[in-house]
Amino acid sequence: MNEIWGPDSATIIWHWPIALYLFLAGLSSGAMMKALSVEWMNKNKKAPWDAFVRAGVLLAPFSIIIGLIILIFDLTKPLNFYQLLITYNLKSVMSLGVLLLLFYTPLSLAYAIIRFRSTLEQSFLGGIVRNFGALLDFLERNSLWFGRLVFAIAGGVGVYTGFLLSAIQTLPLYNSPILPILFLASGLSSGIAACICFGLIFFEKEVSKDTTKYLLTMDLRVIPIESLLLFALFVGLYFQGGEKAVAAITSLTSGTWAGIFWICVVGFSVVVPSVIALTALKNHAYKVNFILLNSLSIMIGVFALRMYILYAGQIYLGT
Amino acid sequence: MKYAMIHDMEKCIGCQGCTIACRSENAIPDGYFRLKVKMDGPHGEFPNLNFNYVRHSCEMCEHTPCVTVCPTHASFMDENGIVDINANLCVGCLYCVVACPYNARYVNPKTNVPDKCNFCKHTHLKQYGEPACVAVCPTDALIFGDLDDPLSPIFSYLANKPFVTNKPHLGTKPKLFVVPNKKGGIKL
Numbered sequence: 001m002n003e004i005w006g007p008d009s010a011t012i013i014w015h016w017p018i019a020l021y022l023f024l025a026g027l028s029s030g031a032m033m034k035a036l037s038v039e040w041m042n043k044n045k046k047a048p049w050d051a052f053v054r055a056g057v058l059l060a061p062f063s064i065i066i067g068l069i070i071l072i073f074d075l076t077k078p079l080n081f082y083q084l085l086i087t088y089n090l091k092s093v094m095s096l097g098v099l100l101l102l103f104y105t106p107l108s109l110a111y112a113i114i115r116f117r118s119t120l121e122q123s124f125l126g127g128i129v130r131n132f133g134a135l136l137d138f139l140e141r142n143s144l145w146f147g148r149l150v151f152a153i154a155g156g157v158g159v160y161t162g163f164l165l166s167a168i169q170t171l172p173l174y175n176s177p178i179l180p181i182l183f184l185a186s187g188l189s190s191g192i193a194a195c196i197c198f199g200l201i202f203f204e205k206e207v208s209k210d211t212t213k214y215l216l217t218m219d220l221r222v223i224p225i226e227s228l229l230l231f232a233l234f235v236g237l238y239f240q241g242g243e244k245a246v247a248a249i250t251s252l253t254s255g256t257w258a259g260i261f262w263i264c265v266v267g268f269s270v271v272v273p274s275v276i277a278l279t280a281l282k283n284h285a286y287k288v289n290f291i292l293l294n295s296l297s298i299m300i301g302v303f304a305l306r307m308y309i310l311y312a313g314q315i316y317l318g319t
Numbered sequence: 320m321k322y323a324m325i326h327d328m329e330k331c332i333g334c335q336g337c338t339i340a341c342r343s344e345n346a347i348p349d350g351y352f353r354l355k356v357k358m359d360g361p362h363g364e365f366p367n368l369n370f371n372y373v374r375h376s377c378e379m380c381e382h383t384p385c386v387t388v389c390p391t392h393a394s395f396m397d398e399n400g401i402v403d404i405n406a407n408l409c410v411g412c413l414y415c416v417v418a419c420p421y422n423a424r425y426v427n428p429k430t431n432v433p434d435k436c437n438f439c440k441h442t443h444l445k446q447y448g449e450p451a452c453v454a455v456c457p458t459d460a461l462i463f464g465d466l467d468d469p470l471s472p473i474f475s476y477l478a479n480k481p482f483v484t485n486k487p488h489l490g491t492k493p494k495l496f497v498v499p500n501k502k503g504g505i506k507l
Contacts, residue, residue: 004335004358005335005338005352005355005356005357013413013416013417014413014417075410075411075412076411076413076426076431076432077409077410077411077431077432078410078411080407080408080409080410080411081410083391083393083407083408083409083410084390084391084410087390087391087392087408088390088391089387089389089390089391089392091387092387092388092389092390092414093388094388094390094412094414095390095391098390167387167388167418168384168388168417168418169384169418169420169489170384170418170419170420170486170489171417314417
């Protein structure tokens with residue numbers, strides 16, 4: 001029927017760039033937290049660990065900056081984005097996120113500069129880096145406290161993306177207290193995976209068998225937690241009854257996004273890594289290709305999770 | 320002052336006079352809407368059939384999800400209780416569009432800013448003291464008034480008629496009151 005009130009406006013308001021941003025923000029915070037914790041566990045900063053610390057410390061600022069650029073261009077009024085920096089609504093999760101990122105982005109960049117200081121000083125950027133010598137010296141002397149601060153803010157960035165969605169009352173799949181924790185856990189898992197991938201490709205000479213295996217087990221430990229959180233998300237919705245129960249069931253059983261959930265989210269971030277871990281990596285065998293495959297699969301799975309939550313949340317309303 | 324509106328579904332005949340008045344008053348681009356009156360039905364057993372005409376527009380919530388989520392205060396409630404948008408502050412993150420429980424916002428393709436009913440604040444309300452939709456309603460199914468003024472027509476109307484608000488479980492306290500249609504039977 002051609003309704004007299006005309007076509008209904010599109011139900012999808014937030015599109016894939018938002019999911020890409022959510023993924024990159026999670027990856028950045030995960031990589032930063034992972035790099036810092038590895039660094040604290042190995043205070044002598046000897047070579048085998050160094051590769052992953054450096055990979056993580058590099059990934060963190062780059063992925064958040066790329067994410068923010070995507071986010072700004074996704075605004076319907078990108079030229080007005082400066083308003084986000086000068087007007088704050090402290091009741092809005094997005095505003096709190098802007099505040100966090102305002103600290104996180106430069107601080108993570110500063111951390112990366114400290115770790116790559118000697119390389120940078122020899123490069124064409126040497127002059128600029130030397131100008132900030134005093135500041136970098138200060139940060140390096142207080143490296144531990146500086147790291148702790150960055151770690152806390154990175155954790156904030158990891159959870160705020162979840163709160164950003166869970167603040168929306170009307171969309172059942174968003175409005176769940178599990179979501180921030182799920183996003184933090186999956187962000188951590190993608191961060192570790194990205195560090196392994198990046199470390200193996202670019203810092204190959206510094207990588208040893210033991211360290212890779214250690215990180216891999218670290219990542220594989222996040223996967224059961226992630227699965228439990230996913231399970232809790234849907235069971236929680238189901239027990240709330242009414243519209244939310246219907247939304248939980250339909251989002252897992254019908255439509256394209258249900259397929260994406262089972263194939264991409266569960267398949268790539270739970271099943272494939274588990275299979276690889278149980279078979280190829282079982283006998284402490286160091287096979288670069290399988291480790292790369294494993295971390296790639298996890299990253300795809302985590303991105304698919306963001307896409308799934310973003311789209312399915314807007315589609316399956318339970319009505 | 321706290322503006323509010325009643326939509327009496329018993330009186331509404333679905334003539335769409337209000338939706339057209341809204342379009343012309345506020346120069347809404349083709350294909351977009353601040354106000355829709357959707358037909359819902361038919362309900363009941365033949366020959367006692369009946370349609371519900373459901374108004375979809377901004378409900379002027381007292382506890383506003385759209386204002387809460389807005390990072391730049393571009394969505395705000397003015398001193399008269401009207402929820403409005405300041406286009407200069409808006410960055411177009413569309414958080415308010417997603418957060419609105421009543422799906423009352425659309426993105427205006429000319430300004431790239433979310434747009435919605437604001438009781439004709441700058442147009443008809445300013446000139447004639449009531450929104451355009453209220454002015455044209457042939458059956459007086461729309462009643463507009465001030466909740467702070469006991470002499471306002473909205474007061475006696477709400478005192479004499481049973482009314483509901485949409486999605487009360489969200490606690491948004493809309494200032495669009497709906498007098499439900501009692502014809503057409505009960506649906507569980």
